[in-house]
Amino acid sequence: MFKKFSQWWTWLLLGATTPRLTLAPRTVILAQQPYQLAMAQGEDVARLVEIERTIYHIPPWDETAFYYDLHRPNCLYLVLKNEHGVQAYAGMAVNFEAKDGHLTNVATHPAAQHQGLATCLLRTLMQVALQHGLLTMSLEVRAENLTAQRLYHQLGFQKSGVKRHYYFEDGQDAYTMTLNLTQVKGI
Incomplete structure (x- = not known):
């Protein structure tokens, strides 16, 4: 009961004034394979957690966290699906107020990595951010995750700080990275 009241109250306070982030589904071709690019739905959550479990062994986000974010008007989660289901997602x-889009999650199933899926998702989120008049995008990335850092850097993100012991499950540090959307060209 309290959860429903809390969701209603949040909608009343934010939902009426916050534009809902949306994206029309479309087909994209990546590595010569067709993928459906769409907004994540509730039925996708189990696969999102499965991908996180495959990558991290202990998923940083559980079903509850994903369901919560999927229903917030100021959040947008995108998925790329093929005939095997969701292969990558980003939120x-x-x-x-701050005109910032904070990347909450980016993950690609290991079998689909290095095929441009994460790049496609991030570029799409950058387009959405620009359409909503945002000035920056921000994120945290594991200090040891050099592959992700390279991807973010290629898209224009710059390291802007360090958060010591950011990841509670193993105590690893995170870099904060920021992208100035006013300097982005050709998305």
Whole structure:
């Protein structure tokens, strides 16, 4: 009961004034394979957690966290699906006052990595951010995750700080990275 009241109250406070982030589904071709690019739905959550478990062994986000974000008007989660289901996803939470889109999650199933899926998702989120008048995008990335850092750097993100012991499950540090959307060209 309290959860429903809390969701209603949040909608009343934010939902009426916060634009809902949306994206029309479309087909994209990546590595010569067709994928459906769409907004994540509730039925996708189990696969998102499965991908996280495959990558991290202990998923940083559980079903509850994903379901919560999928229903927030200022969040947008995108998925890329093929005939085997969701292969990659990315999420963004928008702070409209600060004009910042914070990347909350980016993950690609190991069997589909290095085929441009994460790049496609991030570029799409950058387009959505620009359409909503955002000025920056931000994220945290494991200090040891050099592959992700290279990807973010190629898209224009720059290291802007360090968060010591950011990841509670293993105590690893995180770099904060920021992208100035006013300097982005050709998305």
